[in-house]
Amino acid sequence: MNETHDPKLRSWVTSAAPGHDFPIQNLPFGIFRRRASGERFRGGVAIGDEILDLGAAWHRGVFPSDVQDIVECCCAPGLNDFMALGPQAWSALRLALSRTLRAGAREEAELRRCLVLQRNAEMALPARCGDYTDFYASVYHATNVGKLFRPDNPLLPNYAWVPIAYHGRSSSLCPSGYAFRRPIGQTMPPEAASPVVQPTRRLDFELEVAVWIGVGNDIGSRVSLEDAERHIFGLGLLNDWSARDVQAWEYQPLGPFLAKSFATTVSPWIVTLEALEPFRVPWEGPNEGAKPLPYLDAPSLRERAAFDVQLEARLQTETMRAKKSEPVRLARTSFRHTYWTVAQMVAHHTMNGCNLRPGDLFGTGTQSGPTSGELGSLLELTEGGKQPFSLGDGETRTFLEDGDTVVLHAWCEKEGSARIGFGTCEGSVLAAIS
Numbered sequence: 001m002n003e004t005h006d007p008k009l010r011s012w013v014t015s016a017a018p019g020h021d022f023p024i025q026n027l028p029f030g031i032f033r034r035r036a037s038g039e040r041f042r043g044g045v046a047i048g049d050e051i052l053d054l055g056a057a058w059h060r061g062v063f064p065s066d067v068q069d070i071v072e073c074c075c076a077p078g079l080n081d082f083m084a085l086g087p088q089a090w091s092a093l094r095l096a097l098s099r100t101l102r103a104g105a106r107e108e109a110e111l112r113r114c115l116v117l118q119r120n121a122e123m124a125l126p127a128r129c130g131d132y133t134d135f136y137a138s139v140y141h142a143t144n145v146g147k148l149f150r151p152d153n154p155l156l157p158n159y160a161w162v163p164i165a166y167h168g169r170s171s172s173l174c175p176s177g178y179a180f181r182r183p184i185g186q187t188m189p190p191e192a193a194s195p196v197v198q199p200t201r202r203l204d205f206e207l208e209v210a211v212w213i214g215v216g217n218d219i220g221s222r223v224s225l226e227d228a229e230r231h232i233f234g235l236g237l238l239n240d241w242s243a244r245d246v247q248a249w250e251y252q253p254l255g256p257f258l259a260k261s262f263a264t265t266v267s268p269w270i271v272t273l274e275a276l277e278p279f280r281v282p283w284e285g286p287n288e289g290a291k292p293l294p295y296l297d298a299p300s301l302r303e304r305a306a307f308d309v310q311l312e313a314r315l316q317t318e319t320m321r322a323k324k325s326e327p328v329r330l331a332r333t334s335f336r337h338t339y340w341t342v343a344q345m346v347a348h349h350t351m352n353g354c355n356l357r358p359g360d361l362f363g364t365g366t367q368s369g370p371t372s373g374e375l376g377s378l379l380e381l382t383e384g385g386k387q388p389f390s391l392g393d394g395e396t397r398t399f400l401e402d403g404d405t406v407v408l409h410a411w412c413e414k415e416g417s418a419r420i421g422f423g424t425c426e427g428s429v430l431a432a433i434s
Contacts, residue, residue, distance in 0.1 A: 021421025
C-alpha cells in the first residue's frame, strides 16, 4: 500500500469521481487510438470517462526524466516493452501519473491537452500476445461440469493437486466489442451413426479473469511462488466462448481444439496488481483434503494471495435491444473463490522450465461460486441445456442465439478503500457463414 491508494485522493478530471470504474486510485493501462482516425495505436491510461494519451504526454515532457523514459515505452502499439520493465518501473509510472492527475497538480494545463474521451476511442488488445494459456481454476465450475458427465465422480483425482490448463489460440484473441461468426464444427448428434458438420447449437460464454504476464523468464528457468507476482503485470476480463457440442465430440483425448479456438474476447484495460493491493484476501486453498505440494504453497500465499474481485455476466438479446431493455444478469460471483491463485498459475506454468514472455496471457477458466447465482456459464446455469434460463418477458436461453451480446463486468469495493473497476468485456454472436 502507498499514497496512490489513499481513498481521499481526487482528480482534476471531474468524471473520475468516487463510484466510477476509473478513479485516480485505479489508473489501468490499455492501447487505443481516436476512432476512425487512422492514427497509430499507442498506450493510454483510463481516468474517469477519459483516456490520458501517454504518447502525447511523453512528447510534452511533463514527467521527470527517469519516468519520461518509462513513458516512452508506452508509445508503442502494445504495452510489451513497458511490461518487460518490471514492478519498480510500473510503480514509478503509476505514482507519477497519480501525482500529475490529482486535483491541484501543476501539470493539469499540459495534460488536459492529452485527454481523449473514451467514447471517441477505438481500443485494441493491450499487448502483442504470443502465447495464451487457459486454466481451470474454479473448483465450483469443475465440479458442476463434472457432475454433468460423471455424477458419481465429478472431480478427477489430479484436480486437487495440479493447476490444470491447456494451450489456447492467441491469433483469435479479440478486443471487447468484437462480433464473431457462430462457429461451424464437427459434432456427433445423439443416436447418430456418424458425425455431422454444422453450426454449433450449444454456443456458450465463460466468465473468466485475464492474467497478463509482465516480466518473462528464461527458458529452462523456474519462477518460485514467492517471486511469481513480480512477473504479473495485472488483471482484466476474458470470455472464452465455447461450442459445447463440438467440445464434447473432440476433447478426448487431447482437450479443447476447434470448440475454443474461434474467438476469445478480452477487456481493453489492465488493472495493475498494485491498484488491487487493498482488495487482497486470504487464499482458502484446496478443500478436498489435499495439501498443495511445496512449490505451490507458502505462508504469504495463504495470507494474501487471493483478490476479492466482483465478477458479473449479463446477456442482451436482439429483442431486448429493440425494446431498449437493459441486459439481464446471468451470474455474479467473486474471484476470491478461485481454487488456484494467479501466483500458483505462474509457478506451475514455469516449473518445467517453460519460458513466459511479456504480453503472454492466462485465462483463469470459468469463475463460478458456491451458490446457484454464481454460475459463470450457460452449461452450468441450464444444467447442460436441460433447464432453460429465464430472461424475463417470455425469453429463455439454454445456449446463445444469433444476435446475443454477453457483457462481463468486474469491480472491487470495500469500506475504507476507493472502489475501482475493470470496465467491460463485450462480445456479440453473428450468424454462421453460409
